[in-house]
Amino acid sequence: METFAIARVQLSFASIAATATGPERFASAFYTTLWSESSGTRELFPAGMESMRHRFTTAIGWVVNRLTDFDAVEAFLGQLARDHRKYGVRPEHFRAAGYALLFAVRECTPFILWTAALERTWAEVIGRLVETMATAAATDDLPAVWGATVVGHERVLPDVAIIRLETDTPIPHYAGQYMSVQIPQRPHMWRYLSAAIPPNPHGQIEFHVRRVSSGWVSPALVNEVRVGDRWLIGPPLGGLRVDRDSGQDVLMIASGTGLAPLRAQIMEMAMRGTNPRVHLFYGGKYPCDLYDLETLWQIAMTNPWLTVVPVVEENENPWWHPVPVRETPKGLHRTMYGKLGKVVGQFGTWSDRQIQIAGSPSMIRTTIYALSAAGTPRQNISFDPL
Ligand SMILES: Cc1cc2nc3c(=O)[nH]c(=O)nc-3n(C[C@H](O)[C@H](O)[C@H](O)COP(=O)(O)OP(=O)(O)OC[C@H]3O[C@@H](n4cnc5c(N)ncnc54)[C@H](O)[C@@H]3O)c2cc1C
Structure with a gap:
């Protein structure tokens, strides 16, 4: 794709992200369209959407800003698509999401910037994103989630806990990656945590968690998790790595x-x-x-x-x-x-x-x-x- 076309897409997204209410309006337009156009998708998401909406807009911003480096975008979206399998997302859902995304950018980009050429470019970009995600999700043969048992919970500070788990089978990952977790105290509310020890054949994993005041999940992670709790852990994500x-x-x-x-x-x-x-x-x-x-x-x-x-x-x-x-x-x-x-x-x-x-x-x-x-x-x- 031409640099000029990419710049147009980036400019229109920046015009959404720069306003106080733009990101929230954009994410709401996306999810409302997705849920109304693709039946059964509302149930895939938690009741409280604030955190999801924020993460969605941040992820789209990240992708749009890196469109000139499509290898990096592909790697990121591939991981994200594999991660979405834990929600029960299927390939047709990615196509419905593509439609909702085009609707949301059209709805939220200032009228004066929106032209037929811009719409064509956005449609092309979104088409590539959707195909990348649908293919990555369809071709992955790893489990969508792993079960794990809490074997240790230590409060090292009033607001920080170190939590140790053993997964039922080792999760293939490398040091520096993060995973999404779901705990029994907060069903359907997945949160990302970074593994604090390297992978090992016994499936031992350790997370360090800080309680965010007014957060939904981190207070439960620090205050309520008990040895013996069963967690679900999503596929490994992230590219922090020493080259x-x-x-x-x-x-x-x-x-x-x-x-x-x-x-x-x-x-x-x-x-x-x-x-x-x-x-x-x-x-x-x-x-x-x-x-x-x-x-x-x-x-x-x-x-x-x-x-x-x-x-x-x-x-x-x-x-x-x-x-x-x-x-x-x-x-x-x-x-x-x-x-x-x-x-x-x-x-x-x-x-x-x-x-x-x-x-x-x-x-x-x-x-x-x-x-x-x-x-x-x-x-x-x-x-x-x-
Ligand atoms: C790639 C990645 C890796 C992560 N790894 C870890 C980890 O190893 N350990 C860990 O403790 N957390 C980690 N996090 C953060 C974690 O996923 C949660 O976002 C955090 O625990 C808050 O969740 P919550 O449900 O309590 O808050 P939410 O209910 O999701 O949010 C409540 C409010 O707190 C704000 N908020 C959310 N996170 C933060 C924050 N970090 N600082 C300040 N305000 C915040 C939100 O914007 C919102 O307004 C990671 C996040 C990402 C994206």
Whole structure:
């Protein structure tokens, strides 16, 4: 597809995303059309749609912004389509979704921008997206979901829990990937969590979860999950991965439970003889937010390729978690103070590194901004797309 045509599509989507109510209106138009045009599709979705609508608009935005790199789009949509099999989605549903998507962009793009040429281009783009997803879902021979049993639940902070499970059969994935999970306390409400340990033949898996206040599922994950609970886990997703062939060293930046996918990769690397150098900046507001620093220090002490740099904004723990601040072991990098992105940016442009960022969406955005301001090339940076 011509660059000019792609730019037209991107401009029209930007005109929807830029307004305060545009994304919500767009997602509502999509789902309302899908449900009315394709019978039985409403039952595939949860009753409360706020989180789905937000994720849908973010995913479409991600795809539209990368249309010039269709291989990346194909990889992402293929994973997403395989993931959708857990809802009972069939190939004809993707075609119905394509129709609803075209309706939603037409409905929400400002009238003055919408032309016959733009409609043709959107139809072509959507046709390719639909075919990619329908083919990926139809040709996948992995299960749509795996069953798993909770074998451990540990509250490491008032709002953070480490949850360990054993899957009935191992899920084929690689360190750095995430999966959607459904727990018995919140039926039909799937949420993504990143595996915090590398895959192993026993099907053991570990998730680190932070409670989001006003969230539906994360409070139950932190407060209500019990040993013996049965979970459903969807297929692995995501492309955070150290590219060993690039010859480049690695910069990893994590805050909070965003550590999980980076920790899994570091643990996997620790099982190998040689590795590229890895600098991990691990950030939080208070020292106690770095709940897994001890594990990282242990790995760094025996693996000279790994440097762990703790970064916090305050030097004392808060009154609601009055534990002593840990001393840095001799020979390891001392704690640095300030906003994570700014601290990382102080070290230069990191232009010779492959960079991974993991954390909350706002942390990822501000860190990319701070790195870009310091001169880091944008194409060196990876993060999970949603
Ligand atoms: C690729 C990916 C990997 C993820 N991995 C992990 C993980 O390993 N551990 C983990 O704890 N979480 C992880 N998450 C976030 C997780 O999927 C949920 O979004 C989060 O737990 C909130 O779910 P909820 O049902 O409690 O909140 P919802 O009911 O979905 O949302 C309630 C409100 O909270 C806001 N909100 C949602 N998430 C956040 C957030 N992170 N920070 C601030 N506000 C938020 C929403 O916009 C909404 O307004 C991951 C998300 C993605 C996309």
